[in-house]
Amino acid sequence: MSWINMLGPWQWLVMAAVPPLIVMLYFLKLRRAPVEVPSTYLWRRTLEDLHVNSIWQRLRKNLLLLLQLLALLALILACLRPGMRGEQTLGNRSIFMIDNSCSMQATDVETSRLEEAKRQTRAMLDGLAPGDVAMVVAFSDRADVRQGFTGDKRKLKAAVEAIQPTNRTTDLNEALRAAAGLANPGRTSQIEDMVDIQVAEALPASLYILSDGGFGTPQMDLGNLTAEYIPIGNSAVRNVGILAFTVERNTENNGQVAAFSRVYNFGSEPVEFRVSLMLNGELVDASDVAIEAQSATGVAFELAAIDQGQLRLELEVEDDFAFDNVAFAGLDPPRQLEVVLVSSGNTALEAALATPQAQSLASLRTVGPGDMESAEFQQSAESGTIDLFIFDQCAPQTLPASNTLFIGTLPPGDAWRADEPSGPLFVIDTNRAHPMLQYVDLGTVKIVEGRALQMPAGGTELVRSNAGILMAVAPRDAYQDAVIAMPFLKRTEDRDVANTDWPIKRSFPVFVFNALEYLGGAVSTAGARSVQPGHPVALNLASRFSQVEILNPQGGQTSVDRTGQAQLIFTQTEEPGFYEARGAGSDRMLQMFTVNLFSEQESNLAPRTDVMIGAQNVIASDAVREVVRIEYWRWLLAAALVVLSVEWVVYTRRVAI
Amino acid sequence: MAENTLTPELLPPQLLARLERMELVSRKVFRGRMKGERRSRRKGQSVEFADYRSYVPGDDLRFVDWNLYARLDKLFLKLFLEEEDLHVYFLVDSSPSMNFGQPTKFFAAQRLAAALGFVGMCRGDRVRLEFLGAQNKSSPVLRGRSQLPQLKSFVESAEPDEIYSLTDAIKRFCLRNTGRGIVVLLTDLMEKNGYEPALRMLVGQQMDLFVVHMLSPEEMEPELQGDLKLVDCEDQDEAEVSVSHALLKKYKSTLAAFVDQARRFCSQRDVMYLLARSDQTADVMVGQYLRERGLVR
Numbered sequence: 001m002s003w004i005n006m007l008g009p010w011q012w013l014v015m016a017a018v019p020p021l022i023v024m025l026y027f028l029k030l031r032r033a034p035v036e037v038p039s040t041y042l043w044r045r046t047l048e049d050l051h052v053n054s055i056w057q058r059l060r061k062n063l064l065l066l067l068q069l070l071a072l073l074a075l076i077l078a079c080l081r082p083g084m085r086g087e088q089t090l091g092n093r094s095i096f097m098i099d100n101s102c103s104m105q106a107t108d109v110e111t112s113r114l115e116e117a118k119r120q121t122r123a124m125l126d127g128l129a130p131g132d133v134a135m136v137v138a139f140s141d142r143a144d145v146r147q148g149f150t151g152d153k154r155k156l157k158a159a160v161e162a163i164q165p166t167n168r169t170t171d172l173n174e175a176l177r178a179a180a181g182l183a184n185p186g187r188t189s190q191i192e193d194m195v196d197i198q199v200a201e202a203l204p205a206s207l208y209i210l211s212d213g214g215f216g217t218p219q220m221d222l223g224n225l226t227a228e229y230i231p232i233g234n235s236a237v238r239n240v241g242i243l244a245f246t247v248e249r250n251t252e253n254n255g256q257v258a259a260f261s262r263v264y265n266f267g268s269e270p271v272e273f274r275v276s277l278m279l280n281g282e283l284v285d286a287s288d289v290a291i292e293a294q295s296a297t298g299v300a301f302e303l304a305a306i307d308q309g310q311l312r313l314e315l316e317v318e319d320d321f322a323f324d325n326v327a328f329a330g331l332d333p334p335r336q337l338e339v340v341l342v343s344s345g346n347t348a349l350e351a352a353l354a355t356p357q358a359q360s361l362a363s364l365r366t367v368g369p370g371d372m373e374s375a376e377f378q379q380s381a382e383s384g385t386i387d388l389f390i391f392d393q394c395a396p397q398t399l400p401a402s403n404t405l406f407i408g409t410l411p412p413g414d415a416w417r418a419d420e421p422s423g424p425l426f427v428i429d430t431n432r433a434h435p436m437l438q439y440v441d442l443g444t445v446k447i448v449e450g451r452a453l454q455m456p457a458g459g460t461e462l463v464r465s466n467a468g469i470l471m472a473v474a475p476r477d478a479y480q481d482a483v484i485a486m487p488f489l490k491r492t493e494d495r496d497v498a499n500t501d502w503p504i505k506r507s508f509p510v511f512v513f514n515a516l517e518y519l520g521g522a523v524s525t526a527g528a529r530s531v532q533p534g535h536p537v538a539l540n541l542a543s544r545f546s547q548v549e550i551l552n553p554q555g556g557q558t559s560v561d562r563t564g565q566a567q568l569i570f571t572q573t574e575e576p577g578f579y580e581a582r583g584a585g586s587d588r589m590l591q592m593f594t595v596n597l598f599s600e601q602e603s604n605l606a607p608r609t610d611v612m613i614g615a616q617n618v619i620a621s622d623a624v625r626e627v628v629r630i631e632y633w634r635w636l637l638a639a640a641l642v643v644l645s646v647e648w649v650v651y652t653r654r655v656a657i
Numbered sequence: 658m659a660e661n662t663l664t665p666e667l668l669p670p671q672l673l674a675r676l677e678r679m680e681l682v683s684r685k686v687f688r689g690r691m692k693g694e695r696r697s698r699r700k701g702q703s704v705e706f707a708d709y710r711s712y713v714p715g716d717d718l719r720f721v722d723w724n725l726y727a728r729l730d731k732l733f734l735k736l737f738l739e740e741e742d743l744h745v746y747f748l749v750d751s752s753p754s755m756n757f758g759q760p761t762k763f764f765a766a767q768r769l770a771a772a773l774g775f776v777g778m779c780r781g782d783r784v785r786l787e788f789l790g791a792q793n794k795s796s797p798v799l800r801g802r803s804q805l806p807q808l809k810s811f812v813e814s815a816e817p818d819e820i821y822s823l824t825d826a827i828k829r830f831c832l833r834n835t836g837r838g839i840v841v842l843l844t845d846l847m848e849k850n851g852y853e854p855a856l857r858m859l860v861g862q863q864m865d866l867f868v869v870h871m872l873s874p875e876e877m878e879p880e881l882q883g884d885l886k887l888v889d890c891e892d893q894d895e896a897e898v899s900v901s902h903a904l905l906k907k908y909k910s911t912l913a914a915f916v917d918q919a920r921r922f923c924s925q926r927d928v929m930y931l932l933a934r935s936d937q938t939a940d941v942m943v944g945q946y947l948r949e950r951g952l953v954r
Contacts, residue, residue: 032886032897038754038762038876039847040889040896046904046911047896 004081015076022068067647074640078633085630093149093204094134095179095225096121096156099211099232100163101140101170102533103602106212108237108320114165117210117232121160124208125153136160139175140168141534167323167533167574169599170215176613179207180223209618213608214601220614231607231620238267240291241324241603245313245596246530247331259301259329261313265291266604273317277301279309308332308589310578324603328577328594330528337362337520338385343392344369345496348488348503349407352512361516362387369394387520393487403480403519408487408499415456415474418485423449425465425486434462435518436473436482440507447500450486473519482519528592531573537593539568539581547584553577553595559584667771667809672940677802679776679943679953681745681839708736744785744838745777746864748830750871751790751818753890754847758873758935763817765935765942766843766871771812772943773841776953778802783838786811789826790818795833820891823848827855831862841867841952845876846919849892853922866928867952870919873935877912879905 007015037043098121104114121136128134128151136147136159147159204224212233244262265271272290276283285301299313308331315325339362341353353364371377372394380386381400389400393408410416425447430437442463452468455461459474462482473482488503489496502508531537539548548568550558553575562568573579573595581591597603610619668676712721712732722735747770749755755763770786777784779802786808787795796811823844840859846852846868859866887896898904916932923930931950933942947953 032884034886034888034895035881036888036890038757038845038873038890039849040887040894041847041849042876042908042911042915043887043896043898044894045915046908047898 002083002085004083007079015079018072019069022072023065063650064647067643067650071640071643071647074636074643078636078640080633082632082636083630084632092129092132093206094124094128094132095137095205095207096124096134096160097137097139097172097175097179097207097209097211098160098163099140099170099209099215100138100166101211101214101602102165102167102323102597102599103170103212103214103321103605104232105165105323106233106237106239106321106605108234108605109232112165113212113232114163117230118160118163120230120232121208121210122157125156125160128153135179136163137175137179138163139170139172140166141171141174142168143175143178145178167576167595167597169532169534169597169602170211172209172211172215172218172613173220176218176220176222179205180220180225209611212605213611213620214604215611216601217612218614222613222616227613227616227618229611229618229620231609233605233607235606236268237321237605238269238271238319239321239324239603239605240265240267240271240273240315240317240319241321241600242313242315242327242596243296243324243598243600243603245311245327245329245598247311247329247528249331257303257331259303259311259313261299261327262296263289263291263299263315264296264600264603265293266606267319268293271317273315275299276314276316278312278314279303281310281312308592310592321603321605323576324597324599326576327596327598329530330578330592330594332528332592337387337516339364339388339390339516339520340380340386341366341390341392342369342372342394342396343390344394346392346407346488348508349390349392349512352503352509353516355509355513357513358509358516361513362520372396388516393489393491399476399479399481401479404482405515405519406481406483408484410483410485411481415476416481416483417454418451419454419468421449421451422467423447425450425467425470427463427470428466429464431460431462434460434473436511436514437462438510438514440511440514441505442502442507445500445502445505445507447486447502448490449499453483453485455483480519482515528594530594530596530598532597532599533574533576533595535573536569536571537573537579539570539591539593548590549582549584551580551582553579667768667813668775668805668939672772672943673775673805675940675944676772676776677779679948680780681743681773681777681782682951682954709733710736743777743780743782744834744836745774745782746830746834746838746840747774747784747786748827748840748842748844749786749788749815750823750842750844751788751794751815751821752823752845752847753817753820754845755871756817757890758875760935761817762845762871762873762935765933765937766869767812767815768939769869769933769942770841770843771808772939773947773953774799774808774812775802775805776943778804778808784808785834787830788815788818789821789823789830789844791821792818793826793829794818822850823852824850824855824858827858831858835862837863838865839867840864841869843869843871845871846915847891852919856922856926856928860926860928867931868919868923868928869931869933870916871933871935872916877934879908881905 098114098117100114104112104117106113109116125134131151133149133151134156135145135149136156138144138146146163147156150156204226207222207225207227208230209227210230210232213229213231241264242261243264245259247257247259249257259277261275263275270290270292272288275287275289277285284303287299287301289297289299291297311329311331313327313329317325319325339353341349341364343349343366350366352358353362367377381389381396381402384401386400386402388403388405390405391407391409395406395409395412397412399411399413404411410418427442427445427447430440430442432438432440447465450465450467450470452465453470453472455469455472456474459472461469461472463469463471470486471482471484473480487499490499529537546562548560548562550560550570552558552572558570558572560568560570570579576595576597579593579595580589582589608620610617612618709722709725710733712734716734720734720736722733725731725733749763749766749770751763755761755766758765774784774786778799781800784799785796787793794815796808799808842859844852848855856866856868881900884899885897887898889895920930920932929950929952931947931952933946937946943953
C-alpha cells in the first residue's frame with residue numbers, strides 16, 4: 001500500500017482543523033426549540049444521571065458525531081490517494097497454457113511448480129480488463145482445453161484451479177494446435193468453394209505459456225498467436241534422476257540376472273548418495289554413488305537367478321524432484337508355451353515332452369504327418385499363435401510362422417541342405433555355451449546314421465560329428481529353425497529300429513527342456529518392458545484368455561476384453577510402477593510391464609530461458625503484464641458517502657443521546 | 658405556559674353543600690383561643706367528661722361529683738374537656754412554577770385551599786389563607802360560613818407571584834404565627850435549594866402539618882419530543898435536552914424518586930404527605946382523595 005500526498009501543508013492544517021470543528025459544531029449545531037417548563041429541577045437531575053454535563057461522556061454515545069468523524073476520516077484518507085502496485089494483463093484475447101507435465105511437480109518453488117503456475121495465472125486473470133476474454137489449456141504430452149474463451153473470471157479461475165499434475169512428459173505440439181485452432185477458427189483451405197463459410201473471423205490472441213520449458217522445439221506456425229513464455233521454477237535446482245533401468249538375464253549364464261541403471265545429476269553441485277535395489281519389496285543390494293554436476297553414471301547389480309520378480313531402484317537423495325528417484329523393472333515369468341509335435345510316433349520324444357518340468361513349461365499337442373494338410377493345422381501354422389513346431393521325420397510344405405525343430409529331416413526350401421546319410425557317427429564337438437545345450441553331454445552318444453548339415457547364413461552350429469554339422473540353429477525372419485540331422489528311429493518295413501541311444505541317455509530330456517525354453521521363447525532374456533507414463537503398451541498374451549485383468553501399482557484392476565488380435569493394447573498407464581496382466585479368473589501372472597519416466601527432458605529441471613516454437617524464438621519475459629497503480633480513493637469516497645447516508649438516517653430518526 | 662384561568666367556578670354550590678357536612682381532622686389536640694366546637698386539651702366547662710381528680714380546698718364545689726362522694730365518702734372533682742376553636746392555616750405556593758398545567762397547579766391549589774377553608778369555617782375553626790410569595794399575602798382570620806364571600810374574594814384575587822424562596826416565605830409565616838394548629842401546605846416542592854428547610858421549620862412549630870404535593874399532568878407525563886431547550890420559568894435556567902424514549906423513561910424514574918423522597922421525608926417527621934394532580938376536580942379531591950387520606954371526614 002502506498003500513499004500519494006495530494007495536499008500542501010496549509011491544506012493539511014485546514015483539514016486537521018475540521019474534526020475539532022465538527023465536535024464544536026456538534027455542540028452548536030442543534031437549533032433547540034425553547035420550551036418553558038415549571039422547573040428544570042427534575043430535568044437536570046435526569047440529565048445528570050445521563051452525564052450530559054461531561055463533554056467526553058456526552059460524546060461517548062453520540063452516534064451521529066462518530067458517523068460524521070468516520071465520514072471525515074474516509075475523506076481524509078481519500079485525499080491521501082491510497083493505492084497498490086498492481087499488474088494488468090495485456091491483450092483482449094488471452095490463451096493461458098499451463099504445463100502440468102511431470103516436471104511441474106518439482107518443489108523448487110513453494111508448494112510446486114504447477115501451483116506456482118496456477119498462482120501466476122490467477123494473478124494474470126485478475127488483471128484482465130472488462131471485456132477481455134481468455135481460455136485455459138492444460139498440456140503435458142497431450143492438450144486439454146479446460147475452458148474455452150470466456151470473460152467470466154470465476155469460470156476461468158475454477159478451470160485453473162481444477163488442473164492437476166500428471167506424470168506425463170511434455171509435448172507442446174498438440175497444445176499449440178488446439179490453441180491455434182481456437183484462436184484462428186476461420187482457417188479454411190477451399191478458396192473456390194463457395195459453400196465453405198468461415199465460421200468466425202481470425203483474431204489475434206496472446207498466448208501465455210506457463211511452463212519450465214522442457215518441451216523441445218515444437219514445429220508450429222503460430223499464425224495470429226503472439227506467444228509469451230513465462231518460465232516457472234528456479235534455475236538453481238537440485239535433481240538427480242534415473243534415466244534408464246533395465247534388467248536382463250545373462251545370456252552367457254542363465255543363472256544370473258543383471259540390473260543396469262543410468263543416473264544423471266542435473267544439479268550444479270556434485271552429489272553422493274546410495275542406490276538401493278529391492279526385489280519384491282526386500283532390499284537385495286545397495287551401492288554408494290558419487291556423481292559430478294551435469295554428469296551421468298551407470299550403476300549395475302548382479303543378482304542370483306530368479307524366474308520372475310519386481311525390481312525397484314531407489315536413489316536415497318533429497319532433491320527437488322522425487323519422481324525420478326525411483327525406477328521399476330521386472331522379469332517376466334516363463335510363458336506357457338503352445339507346442340505342436342508332428343510325428344507318426346516317437347515314444348522317446350513324447351516321454352521327454354511329458355516330464356513334469358516340460359509340462360509346466362508347455363502344453364503339447366501331437367498330430368500325425370497326415371494332419372498337416374488339414375485347414376486347422378494350416379491356420380495354426382499361419383496365425384503365429386503356436387510357439388514351437390516339432391517335426392519328427394516329416395516336414396510341412398511351407399514353414400509355419402513359428403519357431404521349429406526338425407528331427408531327422410530338413411525344413412522345406414533351399415536354405416538348409418544336407419549330405420547323404422552316413423554312419424556310424426560320433427559327436428566330436430558340442431556348443432555348450434548355447435542355451436539349447438546347457439548341461440547336455442553328448443560324448444557317449446552312439447549314432448548309427450546321420451547327415452552332415454549345411455545351414456543358412458547366420459546359423460549357429462550346435463553339434464558337430466565326425467561327418468560334419470549334426471545339429472544347428474538358424475534364424476528365419478523373426479523365427480528360428482533348429483535341425484537335428486539324424487532320426488531317433490529308423491523305420492523298417494516291420495518295425496522301428498533305434499538310430500541312436502541318445503533318448504535313453506540322461507542328457508536327452510535336458511536337451512528337450514532346453515529346446516522348449518529356447519525355441520519356445522519361454523524365458524525372455526530381457527526384462528519386462530517399460531513405457532513412459534501415459535504411453536500405450538502392446539501385450540502379447542496367450543490366446544486362450546478372452547479377457548485379461550491388469551493390476552496397476554495402486555492395486556486397482558482393469559478388465560480388458562480381447563478382440564481377436566494377438567496383441568492387446570493397454571493405455572491406462574498413468575502411474576509409475578509395476579503392472580501385471582493376468583488371465584480372467586486366473587492367479588497366474590501372464591506378463592508384466594513397468595511404467596517409468598526415463599525422460600531426460602523432464603528430469604532436467606532448469607527452466608529454459610527461451611524456447612523455440614517453429615522458427616520463432618520466444619524469450620522468457622514478464623512483460624506480458626504492465627505495472628499499474630490500483631487506486632482505492634474511489635472506494636473511500638464511496639464509503640464516506642455511505643457513512644453520511646447512515647448519519648442522515650440516524651439523524652432523522654433522532655436516535656441521539 | 659399554561660393559561661391561568663379561573664373560569665371554572667371556584668366553589669360551586671353543590672360542592673359547598675357537601676363541604677358543609679365535613680370536618681377537618683387534626684391528629685393533634687390544640688388549645689384554642691375562643692370557644693368552639695372542637696375538643697380542647699384544656700379542661701374546662703363543657704358537657705364532655707374528661708377525668709376525675711381529688712378535691713383540694715378552693716375548688717369550685719359545683720364540679721364535685723356528689724354521687725361518687727356518696728359511694729366512696731371522698732370528694733372528687735369532675736373534669737370536663739373544654740370545647741375550643743382551631744387554627745387552620747392554608748399556605749399556597751405562589752411561585753411561577755405553580756402556574757403550569759391545565760388547569761394550573763395554582764388554580765388547583767386555590768380551589769383546594771378554599772374548599773378546605775370553607776370546611777374549617779363551617780366548623781368554627783379559625784381559618785387563614787396565605788399565598789406564599791415575595792410578600793406573603795395573608796387573609797384575615799375567617800370564621801363561620803358567613804365569611805364565605807370574603808374567602809372567595811381573597812382566593813380569587815390571588816395570582817402567582819414572582820420567584821421567591823419557599824424557605825424564606827415559610828420563615829416569615831412562622832415568625833408571624835407562633836400559635837399551634839393545622840397547616841396545609843399546597844406546593845409543587847420545586848425548590849432548587851431544597852424544600853426540606855421549609856418543612857423542618859413548620860415541623861419545629863409543633864404544627865400538625867399536611868403537605869399537598871401538587872403536580873400537573875404535564876409534569877408527570879411530559880409530552881415533549883425532539884431537541885429542546887428547556888427554560889425554567891422561575892430563574893430562566895436552561896437545560897438542553899434531546900428527548901428520546903430513553904430520556905423520558907429516565908425522567909419518569911427521576912420524578913418517582915423525587916416523590917418517593919418527599920414522602921419518606923414527611924413520614925419520618927410525622928408530616929402527612931398527599932400527592933395531588935392538578936387535573937383532579939375539587940369534588941373528587943376533597944370528597945374522595947383527602948377523605949381517604951384522613952384530612953377531612
